[in-house]
């Protein structure tokens with residue numbers, strides 16, 4: 196399907212205008228998304244910083260938000276601690292942003308107000324706009340350079356030491372969950388006066404090289420694709436140089452043409468879809484076509500207030516029922532035995548179901564709950580198959596709680612904690 200193009204192809208300033216010190220080499224690590232800690236002065240810190248080794252979400256939630264998630268409170272069982280949740284959009288969408296640019300506007304506003312000295316985030320590489328490169332941004336207008344989503348891993352946290360060496364004391368960090376976990380685990384020893392953490396949800400990331408292979412399956416001219424998003428209306432949106440825009444229903448994606456290991460085990464077993472340790476999470480999953488913002492603590496509220504009337508907020512909606520969709524996904528994932536979960540369905544039926552899904556499937560918050568439960572189930576199924584010995588230390592109680600209604604409960608030796 197082709198639809199008219201929005202104005203999204205703003206020219207981006209060159210990377211060399213930004214402060215992008217080259218990180219040192221990565222230490223070899225198993226189950227690693229190269230968040231940057233292994234490249235720092237003390238790579239041994241991975242042992243206590245890594246989401247994939249022995250995460251302790253309850254302790255970090257207490258340290259960051261003053262309390263742990265409370266499964267009885269609103270949707271915290273799914274999304275982690277929050278004090279307010281909104282459907283949201285920038286009244287003037289930012290050119291080049293992934294959605295309307297709330298994420299980069301929050302950081303820009305912190306720089307403009309002088310609240311922080313710098314923003315640590317990722318920019319597009321000069322030789323490949325899809326490859327993320329860590330940068331330190333100090334001028335508010337340069338946040339335009341980093342708008343939009345890139346696919347792949349960037350050693351973001353390798354720039355914490357250079358940031359400190361430059362004398363930055365108050366830092367904002369924009370990060371995905373595995374980066375934010377390591378940042379929070381080490382926060383007390385990093386020596387910053389203040390950290391402002393803006394998180395986005397993240398799922399199904401892969402290497403930039405794999406992502407290029409995926410683009411080549413979607414388009415005859417993959418080098419002209421400037422934007423891709425998995426939308427909450429069950430479509431992938433592609434935008435192209437020159438302004439064309441195309442929507443592809445999820446069910447018609449060429450998933451069966453991808454190699455079984457297209458998504459690394461890290462991203463299939465990641466335990467914090469919604470970035471629960473950020474001060475504020477900005478995504479789209481619960482936004483029904485707009486963005487979705489979770490204000491998690493006072494610092495998150497302070498950042499949101501900084502946008503004033505520039506951001507439009509409303510109550511998130513919710514519709515549909517997730518249980519069948521999640522159970523079906525679990526069955527497909529188990530049947531795929533490590534490959535990609537394909538839905539069994541004749542080709543002629545796919546367009547019909549693809550048309551029905553946005554109208555009858557889970558929407559708004561129910562869509563977000565669906566995705567979070569699917570991800571929890573995936574973590575358990577893939578670790579059980581590929582790394583059973585890691586389950587005990589890697590799977591937090593909140594993941595078991597989400598998967599339990601679908602018959603996925605810990606077996607002997609899979610949990611080391613009393614509360615599961």
Ligand SMILES: Cc1cc2nc3c(=O)[nH]c(=O)nc-3n(C[C@H](O)[C@H](O)[C@H](O)COP(=O)(O)OP(=O)(O)OC[C@H]3O[C@@H](n4cnc5c(N)ncnc54)[C@H](O)[C@@H]3O)c2cc1C
Pocket residue numbers: 291292293294295296297298299300316317318327341342343344345346347348349369370371395396397398399400477478479480481486
């Ligand atoms: C790999 C990936 C998967 C995602 N999956 C989901 C999802 O399933 N559900 C959901 O609700 N949201 C997801 N998001 C977040 C979503 O794509 C948007 O980034 C978010 O909604 C913010 O939109 P915005 O317009 O406010 O962002 P913008 O204002 O355009 O800012 C985007 C920010 O994200 C940073 N960024 C871009 N790529 C990366 C990267 N690879 N690693 C780290 N930082 C990056 C940019 O540097 C920039 O600071 C994902 C993001 C990524 C990177």
Ligand code: SF4
Pocket residue numbers: 224226227228229230231232233234240241244245246247373377
């Ligand atoms: S993801 Fe980060 S903390 Fe974990 S092993 Fe890799 S570099 Fe270390």
Ligand code: SF4
Pocket residue numbers: 228371372373374397398399400461462463465466
């Ligand atoms: S899916 Fe999880 S592990 Fe993979 S990049 Fe995103 S946050 Fe990191």
